[in-house]
Amino acid sequence: MSDLSAQQVKQRFGVSIPIKAMPVQLSEQEERNVSTVLKYMRTAYSYELNSGKDSVLEFCAPNNTFSAPSTFPTAHTVDEYAGSHAKVLQSLNDLHIIQFDVVIAKEDFISLRYTAEGTHTGEPHGGIQPNGQHAQWTAQGSFIMEGGKIKHWWKDWDKMRMWKGLGWVKPTDAEFL
Structure with missing residues (x-):
């Protein structure tokens, strides 16, 4: 295992x-697949690049699926x-991935795990007005690729840590040990 700086990742994968x-x-196929996933993630997590589902179609295989029922x-x-x-x-118009942990x-x-952060300074969320609160959290994804594109993605993330940090859940709503 090795770590790569942002500059090394940009040179190797374009992110x-x-x-x-x-x-x-990594094999040539694995390099291509990692590049696709990282570029998808960069786009999906960018206020400037993510204008909706059409902004990621180039990374998606036909008839793809996504599973994250709790998120x-x-x-x-x-x-x-x-x-x-x-x-x-x-x-969270400053939301971004800080690093890919693995x-x-x-x-x-x-498969990847990543750390992200953001601040509630944009539009209201779930009836909660922007409050300037900041949060950092982790998430993970497992991807199946087909022809160099994403065919399936399972996603889990530490939503409670994010929501607590942003003030979107109050301690009376859930206990944190």
Whole structure:
């Protein structure tokens, strides 16, 4: 495993987000798949680049699927997730991925964990007015690739840590140990 600076990741994959741990050797197919996933993530997490599901279609295989029932229950495709995430970006217009904590690639399977952050300075979220509160959280995704494009994505994220930091959930709503 090795770590890559933002500059090294940009040179290798076209995305300026550091990777803390990744296998040293990847096949050509794995390099292509990692590049696709990282570019998709950069777009989906960018206020400037994510204008909805059409902004990520180049990264999505036909008939793709997405599964994150506790986080985005109405998104069932990888491109629908980007559309749903574009709405989150309206509230957190500085939302971005700080780093990819780990990226694993094996043939047509990519798994990654990442750390993100954002501040509620945009539009209201769920009836909560912008409050300037900031949060940092982690998330992970497991991707199945087909022909160098995302065929399926399973996503989980530490939503409670994010929501607590942003003031979107109150301590009386949930206990944190």
